[in-house]
Amino acid sequence: MSPRTISEREWAHLKTKMIDACPTLGVENVISMYFDHNEATEKVNQRLGFKVVGHLPEIADVLGVKRGLKIALLRIGKERKGAASASEPAADETDHSGRLDSQRHKELALWAAACAEHVLPHFEQRHPEDGRPRQAIEAARAWARGDITCGEARQAALAAHAAAREADDPTARAAARAAGHAAATAHVAGHARGAASYAVKAAAASGATTEPDWQRRRLLKRLQPVGLPARPRQ
Numbered sequence: 001m002s003p004r005t006i007s008e009r010e011w012a013h014l015k016t017k018m019i020d021a022c023p024t025l026g027v028e029n030v031i032s033m034y035f036d037h038n039e040a041t042e043k044v045n046q047r048l049g050f051k052v053v054g055h056l057p058e059i060a061d062v063l064g065v066k067r068g069l070k071i072a073l074l075r076i077g078k079e080r081k082g083a084a085s086a087s088e089p090a091a092d093e094t095d096h097s098g099r100l101d102s103q104r105h106k107e108l109a110l111w112a113a114a115c116a117e118h119v120l121p122h123f124e125q126r127h128p129e130d131g132r133p134r135q136a137i138e139a140a141r142a143w144a145r146g147d148i149t150c151g152e153a154r155q156a157a158l159a160a161h162a163a164a165r166e167a168d169d170p171t172a173r174a175a176a177r178a179a180g181h182a183a184a185t186a187h188v189a190g191h192a193r194g195a196a197s198y199a200v201k202a203a204a205a206s207g208a209t210t211e212p213d214w215q216r217r218r219l220l221k222r223l224q225p226v227g228l229p230a231r232p233r234q
Contacts (some may be wrong), residue, residue, distance in 0.1 A: 012044045012047060012048070015044060015048060016187065018030075019154075019187075028075065029073060029074070029075055030050075030073070030074045031071060031072070031073055031074075032045055032050055032071075032072040032073075032074070033069060033070070033071050034070055034072075035060070035062060035068065035069060035070070036055065036057075036067060036068040036069065037062075037065075037067055042070070042072075045072050045074075048150055048151065048187070049074055049149045049150040049151015049153075049154060049187075050072035050073065050074045050151070051072060051073055051074070052071070052072050053071055053072065053073045054070070055069070055071070056068055056069045056070075056071075074151055075151070075155070104222070104223060105189050106143075106144040107144075107220065107223060108185060108189050108192045108226060108227055109140045109141075109143060109144045109182070109185040109186055109189075109192065110141060110144050111192065111215075111218060111219050111220075111223070111227060112140060112182040112192035112195035112196065112227070113137045113138075113140040113141050113144075113182045113195075114218060115182065115192075115195050115196045115199040115215050115218075116133070116136075116137050116140075116175070116178040116179040116181070116182040116198075116199055117134075117137050117179075118199060118203075118211075118214065119174070119175045119178055119202040119203055119211070120133060120134060120137065120175055120178075120179065121175075122171045122172055122174075122202050122203075122205075122206060123163075123167065123172040123175035123179075123202075125172075126167070126169050126171075126172045127163070127167060127172060130163050130166075132159040132160050132162065132163040132176070132179075133160045133163055133164075133175065133176040133178075133180070134179070135156055135159065135160070136156040136159065136160035136179040136180055136182060136183035137179050137182050137183070138156075139152065139153045139155075139156035139157070139183045139186070140153060140156075140182040140183045140185055140186060143183075143186035144186075150186045150187050153183045153184070153186035153187065154183070154184060154186070154187050156183040157180045157182075157183035157184040157187070157191075158180070159180075160176050160177075160179040160180035160183060161176070161177065161180040164176035164177045170205055171202050171205040171206055172202075174198045174199075174201040174202035174205060175198070175199070175202040177194070177198040177201075178194075178195045178196075178197075178198035178199040178202060179195075181195035181197075181198060182195040189226060190226070192226065193226070193227055193228070196227060196228060199211060200212055200215070212228075
């Protein structure tokens with residue numbers, strides 16, 4: 001699309017929505033091809049975790065100038081076709097990441113990781129051999145530190161959601177979902193709300209009622225409209 005008709009932020013949002021739909025469609029790899037002078041596309045691709053796997057120099061004449069073609073790849077994962085369903089979590093369909101600067105996005109990811117970790121024992125007590133949810137929580141923190149890419153955090157999120165599908169206990173399942181959303185916060189900040197929601201669900205299933213207050217005390221007020229789940233109407 002022409003930059004005259006769509007902004008970089010809008011293009012990133014559309015591409016994010018496409019990537020989010022891939023597991024449901026059974027798509028494991030996404031390829032992006034663009035001319036090597038297209039800095040906007042390259043910037044969006046890097047943010048979403050694409051890796052350049054090929055470069056064909058001076059392959060085309062673009063407005064009288066020889067341009068090369070770059071080929072970038074994003075590995076979505078090896079989710080089973082049809083494994084995701086209408087019950088798969090979509091945390092919050094609104095993409096809040098465009099409203100946050102980098103620092104606040106990282107702070108939100110760290111809070112989401114804390115929310116998920118607080119209820120993680122509900123999963124680990126039943127599945128002590130399965131480290132995928134814990135790895136997802138660590139991925140959220142690693143992304144916030146700049147140690148891994150957004151794409152790597154997404155892989156950890158998908159793995160945690162796979163662990164949730166395999167769990168037969170609703171409390172353990174909710175705890176694994178919370179971990180998956182914590183890692184996915186690196187990709188879309190609105191997933192932090194999903195992490196909090198599933199953490200509350202896991203705590204409530206075990207009889208605890210104080211989880212929302214615990215979460216609120218640990219979230220900066222400036223981030224509460226983005227991170228906290230909506231309170232049910234009385």
